[in-house]
Amino acid sequence: xxxxxxxxxxxxxxxxxxxxxxxxxxxxxxxxxxxxxxxxxxxxxxxxxxxxxxxxxxxxxxxxxxxxxxxxxxxxxxxxxxxxxxxxxxxxxxxxxxxxxxxxxxxxxxxxxxxxxxxxxxxxxxxxxxxxxxxxxxxxxxxxxxxxxxxxxxxxxxxxxxxxxxxxxxxxxxxxxxxxxxxxxxxxxxxxxxxxxxxxxxxxxxxxxxxxxxxxxxxxxxxxxxxxxxxxxxxxxxxxxxxxxxxxxxxxxxxxxxxxxxxxxxxxxxxxxxxxxxxxxxxxxxxxxxxxxxxxxxxxxxxxxxxxxxx
Amino acid sequence: xxxxxxxxxxxxxxxxxxxxxxxxxxxxxxxxxxxxxxxxxxxxxxxxxxxxxxxxxxxxxxxxxxxxxxxxxxxxxxxxxxxxxxxxxxxxxxxxxxxxxxxxxxxxxxxxxxxxxxxxxxxxxxxxxxxxxxxxxxxxxxxxxxxxxxxxxxxxxxxxxxxxxxxxxxxxxxxxxxxxxxxxxxxxxxxxxxxxxxxxxxxxxxxxxxxxxxxxxxxxxxxxxxxxxxxxxxxxxxxxxxxxxxxxxxxxxxxxxxxxxxxxxxxxxxxxxxxxxxxxxxxxxxxxxxx
Numbered sequence: 001x002x003x004x005x006x007x008x009x010x011x012x013x014x015x016x017x018x019x020x021x022x023x024x025x026x027x028x029x030x031x032x033x034x035x036x037x038x039x040x041x042x043x044x045x046x047x048x049x050x051x052x053x054x055x056x057x058x059x060x061x062x063x064x065x066x067x068x069x070x071x072x073x074x075x076x077x078x079x080x081x082x083x084x085x086x087x088x089x090x091x092x093x094x095x096x097x098x099x100x101x102x103x104x105x106x107x108x109x110x111x112x113x114x115x116x117x118x119x120x121x122x123x124x125x126x127x128x129x130x131x132x133x134x135x136x137x138x139x140x141x142x143x144x145x146x147x148x149x150x151x152x153x154x155x156x157x158x159x160x161x162x163x164x165x166x167x168x169x170x171x172x173x174x175x176x177x178x179x180x181x182x183x184x185x186x187x188x189x190x191x192x193x194x195x196x197x198x199x200x201x202x203x204x205x206x207x208x209x210x211x212x213x214x215x216x217x218x219x220x221x222x223x224x225x226x227x228x229x230x231x232x233x234x235x236x237x238x239x240x241x242x243x244x245x246x247x248x249x250x251x252x253x254x255x256x257x258x259x260x261x262x263x264x265x266x267x268x269x270x271x272x273x274x275x276x277x278x279x280x281x282x283x284x285x286x287x288x289x290x291x292x293x294x295x296x297x298x299x300x301x302x303x304x305x306x307x308x309x310x311x
Numbered sequence: 312x313x314x315x316x317x318x319x320x321x322x323x324x325x326x327x328x329x330x331x332x333x334x335x336x337x338x339x340x341x342x343x344x345x346x347x348x349x350x351x352x353x354x355x356x357x358x359x360x361x362x363x364x365x366x367x368x369x370x371x372x373x374x375x376x377x378x379x380x381x382x383x384x385x386x387x388x389x390x391x392x393x394x395x396x397x398x399x400x401x402x403x404x405x406x407x408x409x410x411x412x413x414x415x416x417x418x419x420x421x422x423x424x425x426x427x428x429x430x431x432x433x434x435x436x437x438x439x440x441x442x443x444x445x446x447x448x449x450x451x452x453x454x455x456x457x458x459x460x461x462x463x464x465x466x467x468x469x470x471x472x473x474x475x476x477x478x479x480x481x482x483x484x485x486x487x488x489x490x491x492x493x494x495x496x497x498x499x500x501x502x503x504x505x506x507x508x509x510x511x512x513x514x515x516x517x518x519x520x521x522x523x524x525x526x527x528x529x530x531x532x533x534x535x536x537x538x539x540x541x542x543x544x545x546x547x548x549x550x551x552x553x554x555x556x557x558x559x560x561x562x563x564x565x566x567x568x569x570x571x572x573x574x575x576x577x578x579x580x581x582x583x584x585x586x587x588x589x590x591x592x593x594x595x596x597x598x599x600x601x602x
Contacts (some may be wrong), residue, residue, distance in 0.1 A: 037398050119398035122449070124363060127385035128413050182579030309364070 032136030033165035051156035054091030101147040103141035107209035112135040130305040141206040150191035204290040207297030314492040319368035329355040331516035340489040345496040349514035390462035404433040422455035463495040500582040533580035544574040551588030
């Protein structure tokens, strides 16, 4: 067979052999994270959407019912402890909840959507290891989403702050005592801490969901819930106890009581000021057991991606 | 150096044997066509070569074990396994960015040059592209990778005739050089007959025929026999016979050319004709039944 000689575009064979192109080892990871963000726009849209909604809702509420919103408009900023910051704390806790929900749905889909649309064959045709791909997917709920959420919280708070300042100036009220009572930067510090501890506490949940997503052929959500539900029911029927249910519940929202010294009992995190207690959090065995489990789940998910074929 | 070397390559899914212990070698710089009916084991063989599936037996690709060293091998091997696997949420520019970001041997300029010949626009999302345009994008990405082994599994499925022709021309003119190796499977065998250097038929997980194209051309001959010469032609031992417009077309394997020329017009058969003949012979059927 004759081969046409128009191969001028190719580098000479020897050059290719002698100088194999190299990429920094972190480049595939960086681009793999980028591709997750391209695919899953809810990672930034959901926290930003809730931020915009919260800011608008709080503003409307403050304007229509000023007595409920002392932080923005009332004359005496010290009506009750923390009352001045309530419009900042409640939407922030709402956004932490949003981040958790987005992370759960992201993880459930992360390793099954690429098998469902068979794009896994394209991704696997490129020199990106299963380890890199799964790590990139784990980085989304463990790093990206917390950062995006915290940034969105700060942006929302800044918008609320500007609205408060404008409202107070229009009404001819001073800013000094109100600003002192607000302690916004302390609140931001506590929220950053909250985002970090929540993420660490939830890491085994994310790892577990990633594993289920890589394993299940369909309805990953069902496969994630049913075994735990079955365990809980069996436990209740045989021993009349509810340890499994309590464990799951504690894993979902236990981070707050483990990481904060709570002064006032509250139903929603951050509805009253609480102080950070990193020492207590780091001494919690549940934190370290959870992180170890998360590592095991992620390692298993990496192996699962290697063995599973497209659906 | 052998690019691919398989000894006793075997793979079964539950009770179904997809590859039944096959041996083959693909030398560097060859273009191998893997031909077989659906379920013959072609894709399984390619997946084993690409390190996507485990197997029994020995297999080395570019001197490496594809299952254990897939990540390292992926730098030197590229593949298009099916045209529909690019995710629909991707944008054309993102596809280029991503491959440029992760592949040390990707030449973005080349991919853009390939795309410039098509209607695919960088800003478009893959949702907006037709099936053929997605295939064009995928092929542009793969052809811009400076790989030592290129595996094409039905690369032109769903493409129109013009683009299929253009694709194989580009593959030969711009992509192929003697240091590269290409393995291609397709049902449209007539399109690749002039492209291939080697040919392998798979049937029920076994190799039904394995030869170079030079061998193919010397071994197989097709004779269009006049009705009065049919008996004489049959005496020469055809491996297959069919009728076309009232004339017998007989396929011979290793027959004497001069003797054949005496009974009719001799020509080189198409791969498809030989394929049908091989699959239709008792030997071909036995191989299937022997599972």
